[in-house]
Amino acid sequence: MSVEKLVVIGQGYVGLPLAIRAVEAGLDVVGLDLDDSRIKRLGAGESFIEDITTARLTAALATGRYRPTSDYGDAKDFDVCVISVPTPLRDGAPDLSYVEHAGSSIAPYVRPGCTVVLESTTYPGTTEELLRPLLEEATGLQSPGDFHLGYSPERIDPGNPTWRLENTPKVVSGVDATALARVDGFYRRIVEQTVAVDSTRVAELTKLIENTFRQVNIALINELTMCASELGVDVWQAIDAASTKPFGFMPFKPGPGVGGHCLPIDPCYLSWQVKRTLGRQFRFIELANDINHEMPQHVVQRLMVGLNKQGRTINGARLLLIGLAYKKNTADMRDSPAVEVAARLRALGADVRAVEPYAEAHHIPTGVTVVDLTEAEVDAADAVLIVTDHDGLDYEMIGRSAKYVFDSRNRCTGRVVERL
Ligand SMILES: NC(=O)c1ccc[n+]([C@@H]2O[C@H](COP(=O)([O-])OP(=O)(O)OC[C@H]3O[C@@H](n4cnc5c(N)ncnc54)[C@H](O)[C@@H]3O)[C@@H](O)[C@H]2O)c1
Structure with a gap:
């Protein structure tokens, strides 16, 4: 089935680049966001995200195939829906209320044969344990069976001119082989390379590995830097020198701390799940958080x-x-x-x-x-x-x-x- 109508829920750092890229790939795109002011700005051709230039946004609007809206009714008859809403922490625990709200709001428009993909970063199991029952109960449809459900972690690196949405390999998954084929087929229209994995849980964990890896390594180099400064050694030169090793080393730079919507938050989704399910601490994450917060x-x-x-x-x-x-x-x-x-x-x-x-x-x-x-x-x-x-x-x-x-x-x- 060729995808014609795409709905992207959440028009932020993740959803907007996806929506615009999909328009450029020839799809009809509804960009849904509950933030009216964002929708008004987008409709007026005003981008608030550096990676989407005004020229690209204006061109997307001019095709008549990009419709920013806060009305879920515009999602009617969609073929693929991607959910890219925030997944923050609340009192140290995952706050999936935005995902739940988006799921409940799109449910009336889910019909047999359509595909729903979660892109928001979250702990392994969210797609199948939270989103699937929510959609099944609300629609009376089944997945697998009636509609297709999958997860594809998002790898947007804001401000990176080299690695953009379209040339960064995209990990894709589905709740069964048919769903995976649908999800994969959709993203192949958007990006140059997809990487299929066996389950939505693997795809969910993939994102958390990537961000935990960064958080831990940044913390390592931050702690090393604090020590090196007291020892009177130039850590920056040492990192540059270590970086000349052509194998087995990857440079991370020290800095004033980590920020944004990913590194301070995503690893906590993993440590929270390990604690909840296995009853023990994920010590590397706890330590990395402590050091980076310092x-x-x-x-x-x-x-x-x-x-x-x-x-x-x-x-x-x-x-x-x-x-x-x-x-x-x-x-x-x-x-x-x-x-x-x-x-x-x-x-x-x-x-x-x-x-x-x-x-x-x-x-x-x-x-x-x-x-x-x-x-x-x-x-x-x-x-x-x-x-x-x-x-x-x-x-x-x-x-x-x-x-x-x-x-x-x-x-x-x-x-x-x-x-x-
Ligand atoms: N920003 C990044 O660089 C980045 C990188 C990797 C992963 N992520 C993940 O992607 C997800 C989205 O992050 P983001 O940075 O795009 O967030 P964002 O805050 O920039 O955008 C999210 C948008 O979703 C809208 N929204 C919230 N609930 C909604 C609902 N029920 N219906 C419609 N719209 C709704 C908000 O108004 C907001 O505009 C998060 O899970 C985040 O962890 C972000």
Whole structure:
């Protein structure tokens, strides 16, 4: 069966790129989101996600085959529905209420032969233990049997110009061989390569392996960096040197902490499930979370010591933060360590200004003034703190003009620069 009508529930960092790519691949796409303001902006051709340029969004709208909407009624007669809604934590436990809400809302439009795919990151078993019974009860249909159900983890890397949705291999799964064939057939129209796995649980775990691997390795290098700094060894040079080993080593960079919707959250889905099902701790994840959560405070502490050496205190200091987003070249401030650093510095009495070229006014933390990166701003600051190393900023000027720079990303050089 050729897919004609696609519904993508959730038009955020994951759902919007998928919807636009599907339009470009020739599908009719309904982009569903309960956030009216997002839908209005999308309808007006205004993208809020860096990876989707205004030109691409406008072109998608111009085809007449992309319909952003908050009305589930527009999902009627869909062939494939992809669910890409948030899966946050609530009091340390998975909050699947968005998935449940999306499932209940799409259920009236599920009909025999259609396909539903979950993309939201979650613990193994969610598709078959939570989404399947929910859809079966609401529709009176069965899967396998009447409709097809699958899971495909999402690998969007916001701001990555090399690895985009279409050229990143996509892991696909289904509740049976027919569902897998449907899910695979759909994604083959969207991406260059699919990787089929045997079950939805394997696909769900695949995503958690990927993110846990990153979280643990970042924590390892963060702890190593804190120790190396006290030992007086240049960890950055050591990482570069270790990276010349052509096998058995993969470089991870230290930083001010992890943020966004993935790394601080997804591994907790796994540790929560291990605890719930096996009754024991996933120690690597617990430890990695602890170390990575420590980093914003460590950065503040190091800045405090650095300022102290200049005869200054944080209280009353004018500080210029470079970057507020959790990731370079993006606007995403969700759980950003930079936002935590700014809050801690303000609580200590600093006047905090920030350079954030991607900032949207309503996301700027309270009490932080966003300024342009000028020599005058750098010169007037008691210290510059590089938290997010967006490209396109004049780091040479910062190194030259600042009184003191604490660089948590190894982006700046100069006599007054101290690195994490
Ligand atoms: N952002 C990333 O880089 C990334 C990477 C990997 C995995 N993920 C995972 O993908 C999933 C989605 O993340 P995201 O970053 O796209 O989130 P997002 O917050 O950017 O977008 C989710 C959208 O879903 C909408 N929504 C929520 N409930 C809804 C409902 N019932 N019906 C319709 N719309 C609804 C929200 O209004 C929001 O616009 C999460 O599980 C996340 O962990 C995200």
